[in-house]
Amino acid sequence: RQHIISIKEFEKKDIDALLDRAEAIDQGDYDPKALEDKILGVLFFEPSTRTRMSFEAAMARLGGASIDMGGVEASSVVKGETLADTIRVVSGYADAIVLRHPREGAAQLASEFASVPVLNAGDGAGQHPSQTLIDLYTIRQAMPLEGIDVGLLGDLRYGRTAHSLAYALTQYDVTIHTLAPEGLEMPPNVVEELRERGVEIVVHDEIGEFTRALDVMYVTRIQRERFPDSASYYAVASSYRVTPELLAEARERMIVLHPLPRVDEIDPRVDALPHAKYFQQARNGVPIRMALLLEVMG
Numbered sequence: 001r002q003h004i005i006s007i008k009e010f011e012k013k014d015i016d017a018l019l020d021r022a023e024a025i026d027q028g029d030y031d032p033k034a035l036e037d038k039i040l041g042v043l044f045f046e047p048s049t050r051t052r053m054s055f056e057a058a059m060a061r062l063g064g065a066s067i068d069m070g071g072v073e074a075s076s077v078v079k080g081e082t083l084a085d086t087i088r089v090v091s092g093y094a095d096a097i098v099l100r101h102p103r104e105g106a107a108q109l110a111s112e113f114a115s116v117p118v119l120n121a122g123d124g125a126g127q128h129p130s131q132t133l134i135d136l137y138t139i140r141q142a143m144p145l146e147g148i149d150v151g152l153l154g155d156l157r158y159g160r161t162a163h164s165l166a167y168a169l170t171q172y173d174v175t176i177h178t179l180a181p182e183g184l185e186m187p188p189n190v191v192e193e194l195r196e197r198g199v200e201i202v203v204h205d206e207i208g209e210f211t212r213a214l215d216v217m218y219v220t221r222i223q224r225e226r227f228p229d230s231a232s233y234y235a236v237a238s239s240y241r242v243t244p245e246l247l248a249e250a251r252e253r254m255i256v257l258h259p260l261p262r263v264d265e266i267d268p269r270v271d272a273l274p275h276a277k278y279f280q281q282a283r284n285g286v287p288i289r290m291a292l293l294l295e296v297m298g
């Protein structure tokens with residue numbers, strides 16, 4: 001595989017193979033020198049903690065090195081350098097590039113100018129394929145990825161993690177449930193494409209009923225940075241909150257996931273409940289990204 005741009009490129013057998021590989025890595029089955037002569041170019045045009053640091057940790061665990069552009073402010077992007085030129089240049093320094101960018105389609109564009117593999121670490125409201133593999137891996141640690149009800153809660157309009165995960169779930173025997181604040185529902189074209197792929201989507205408007213229907217609750221943040229102004233953000237901010245009282249109604253095996261960071265959509269008291277798997281999910285970023293780096297550079 002050359003580039004990793006969208007989860008839509010992956011067939012079920014590809015996803016399962018990557019999850020199996022990550023599981024083996026998690027159990028210590030990997031060569032710590034597998035990428036010892038390789039360099040990863042880290043180009044993040046938006047802030048990140050988990051994706052950037054777990055890609056760098058994954059590279060280090062495999063014996064490789066990372067070179068970080070240092071964000072927009074520290075780079076020649078502030079002088080007006082284009083994404084295409086930046087990618088062309090970094091292709092000469094690195095063996096693969098991991099890119100986060102606020103513009104949907106940026107990773108695809110970058111892949112057209114790169115002479116090394118490009119891994120999409122999130123492109124605007126588009127896709128976040130490595131996060132999706134982490135999400136699937138974390139679900140699979142708790143229950144089989146078949147015959148389950150997965151609920152997507154929150155910003156389903158701009159939330160790239162929710163879009164990516166929903167596309168991946170169409171490969172499995174899963175019912176998708178959605179609950180979003182008004183105006184942040186999943187875009188109609190996304191819903192249509194998901195349904196064309198054969199998945200059942202149940203749209204909810206009440207959080208108790210939504211919670212009771214689920215094996216997996218995937219909570220997302222309302223992303224202030226995607227709103228045109230603060231008034232439209234505050235109109236929907238804090239419109240839902242997952243609490244221990246709400247989860248008292250949930251199925252015993254139900255797990256709560258969140259790509260993080262959270263703001264106030266999950267009460268910190270939930271962290272101590274057996275349902276809470278979001279910190280384990282963040283930790284799973286390293287074995288999944290090790291599997292992906294081996295896929296493109298190993």
Ligand code: CP
Nearest residue numbers: 048049050051259260
């Ligand atoms: N889940 C995720 O993408 O987190 P970061 O924005 O911190 O990378």
